[in-house]
Amino acid sequence: MNSMTPGLRLAGLTKILGGRTIVDDLSLDLEPGELVSLLGPSGCGKTTTLRMIAGFLTPDSGTIEVQGSDVTALGPERRPSAMVFQNYALWPHMTVAKNVAYPLKVARVARREIADRVAEVLELVGLLHHADSRPAQISGGEQQRASLARALVQRPKLLLLDEPLSNLDAKLRVRVREEIRDIQQRLGITTVLVTHDQEEAMAVSDRVAVMNGGRIEQVSAPAELYRAPATEFVAGFIGSSNRLASPDLGSGENDVHWMVRPEHVVLLPADEGIPGRVTRVLPHGHFAEVAVVARGTELRAYVSGETPAVGADVGVRIESALRYENGVLDTRSLAPLERIAA
């Protein structure tokens, strides 16, 4: 694959529905074989974007290119993409094997080849023993994998996953997302995953695009997204954080906020740091979330090991804080706190 040609290119996508701009001049390139998540709160335009990529919605402006060829004008049946739907969308009147064979039948693939490819892909997702079951007879996780098999059997150039795990219970979700990631990497398919679950996006993606109000706020590798959120929205949306006027808990400048991760709030003995008092303790197992009020501001801190009691006097030290001016990250604040203060 020519590295100059992206696996998927979205250029200036805009969609207006009912007078509201749902997707606003959105551009994004995916490397071939890359998995990028569209992550955001409901109504941020991530699903609308995915439906435009799949061909169920026509963009009001902008273009969609898959491996260098423009598919913007094509209907969903003529696009080289395959989608896994949120509710699986398996056809209840067909067996699992028939569901998976459907795209090949439509494409007039020879019957022998259909049988081979269906068996191959069912084996890949571990559903060969359920080939003759109907969707209603298998579990949610298995339906999810059948739906994935139906997408993969088409050998798509682009795989679209629309909240594929949101109907599964928490344990299963973790397992199935690992399976999906594993298969995606083995087959090297360019993939777009839509999700509102940041943990899911962070766990499986090469890069995560955080969306808000129809725009992409930031596209970064998961670790980078957490370490250096480009905007205040991203900082608030990814992980948890304390939003402060100033890192010393005093009054700050206009239009400036500081974001502090709870793990960067360190609790000290009462006579050190900024004096504060514990107001709440929420145990999470291997750590506890401790709320402290210091200088009239409530702070959340993650504490592992021994946790202070509610009402105890403690000291607070902030180890690292990110500065946002008008909602945008001041990149100088990525350096350790002492250096900016100086």
Added chain:
Amino acid sequence: MLAARRAGGRALIVILVLIVAGFILGPLVWLAAHAFATEWRYPSLLPSGLTLDWWRTVFADPGLFSSMRNSLFFAPVTVLVSAIVCLPAAYAFSRFDFPGRRFFLVGLFATNAFPKMGLFVSMATIFYGLNLMETTLGIVIVHVIGTVVFMTWIPAAAFSAVPRSLEEAARDAGAGKLRVFLTVTLPMALPGILVAAVMSFLASFDEAQGTYLVGAPSYMTMPTEMYSLVLNYPTQVAAVFAILLSIPSVVLLLLTRKYIMGGQLAEGFQIR
């Protein structure tokens, strides 16, 4: 105490069931008894004698077999024509939002909102002008009019019950719109369509007034034949004919019950 109350409750249920059963089955038993009775008049508790004479009378009627033939012709043709006319409309009502959608949907009830006889008389006036009186086409039109509501409303609900994502999944898999309809939407809506077809079949099979007005005397169906038998013979003949008339309906209901109540087609409804 509790046991007594439970027994009392059970007794009440049994009594209610018997009342309902009597209400439904009573007339049928009355019909069956009359079909084989020489005479059975109030206040005698039992028929005065048993006979097969009434059956002989009915089977001797020269109009019987031709009326059966006509009924068995018009009912399926009506279902077919009605399906061809109404199913696309039902799909449109369920999937597209066009101007006047609600008006037309409710407007379909118009044929059922007025006294049937008035409707048929005015139709007959128009049919005279169009030379449709005493023609096959004329009768089919009359019958189809009576089935439009079933054939539109029930399938429209069935189409609406098919989740859009299932159609989208088929489009995404490469199928064109017609193919999506034939392989996904239609099979999934089939139980509803089947119900509508059965109801249309029975409506057509039992239709008497309009058929009489437009078709008689050239085209006599079983219900119109029964009308003339009731007028010319004792009640017992009508009872025999009523039993004959109910046979196809019962057979049809038994046949389709299997498909509607159980089996793979019912799965289409579980998704709702």
